Amino acid sequence: MLADIRCSCRIQWPMQSLNAQIVPPPMFFADSMLGRLVRWLRALGYDTAYEKIISDEALIERVLTEQRWLLTRDRYLVQRKILRDRHTLIGSDHLQDQLRQLRSELHIELVLSDRTASRCAACNDLLIVIPHEEAALTVPAYVANVHPRFVQCPNCGRIYWQGTHWTNMLTSLQELRAS
Numbered sequence: 001m002l003a004d005i006r007c008s009c010r011i012q013w014p015m016q017s018l019n020a021q022i023v024p025p026p027m028f029f030a031d032s033m034l035g036r037l038v039r040w041l042r043a044l045g046y047d048t049a050y051e052k053i054i055s056d057e058a059l060i061e062r063v064l065t066e067q068r069w070l071l072t073r074d075r076y077l078v079q080r081k082i083l084r085d086r087h088t089l090i091g092s093d094h095l096q097d098q099l100r101q102l103r104s105e106l107h108i109e110l111v112l113s114d115r116t117a118s119r120c121a122a123c124n125d126l127l128i129v130i131p132h133e134e135a136a137l138t139v140p141a142y143v144a145n146v147h148p149r150f151v152q153c154p155n156c157g158r159i160y161w162q163g164t165h166w167t168n169m170l171t172s173l174q175e176l177r178a179s
Contacts, residue, residue: 026106029068031059034090037071037098042119043169044112049124056080063087069106099176110173118160120153127151127160135159 028048030038041048049068051059056077063070063086070087072078078087088105090098102108112118118127128151135150138159147161 026108027066027068028071029059029063029066031070031072031074031077033073034071034098036095037090039121040095040099040169042121042124044108044110045117045119046108047119047124071102096172096176099173100179103176110176112166112169112173114149118151120156120158121160122158123153123156125153125155128154130159135161 025046028041028046030041030048030050032050032052032054035050035052038048038050048071049062049066054062056074059070059077060080060082062068063083070078070083071090072087073090073093075089077083078089088102091101092098099110103110119125120127130150130152132144132148132150135152136144139150139161143161143163147163150159150161152159
């Protein structure tokens with residue numbers, strides 16, 4: 001039975017049941033062996049914490065307190081009982097294989113689009129759209145002339161646009177989904 005729920009803002013939506021749960025996207029913590037995977041996950045919009053230098057104890061504490069899913073290549077780390085059912089042991093050094101494994105085991109979406117809420121590759125904050133005029137003051141003139149849309153990290157100030165790197169990522173993801 002569909003429930004017709006109304007609120008004061010006049011929005012209606014069908015619900016399958018009142019017990020339905022909204023599942024938030026996963027939050028990851030990747031160990032120091034997975035830097036390239038981290039940048040891709042952030043571009044895909046996944047909240048992915050990462051530190052190059054961190055002790056196993058500090059990493060475990062962050063995974064548990066921040067309720068993150070651990071991505072690691074460290075076979076000894078995943079043997080810790082406290083991490084049972086909170087990790088994925090990444091089996092390959094190759095990015096395409098790593099993404100394929102996450103898609104298969106964790107069922108993550110590998111979609112990159114204008115509507116994807118991307119994160120800063122450097123610091124993991126959500127990117128915000130900035131006016132073209134503002135970006136044009138900072139980016140190279142050629143880039144400002146060719147690209148109409150820019151996003152910026154509110155934390156570190158890095159500016160991103162859909163250049164050749166974006167096109168290459170789209171091609172790689174399309175090939176990955178086809179395999």
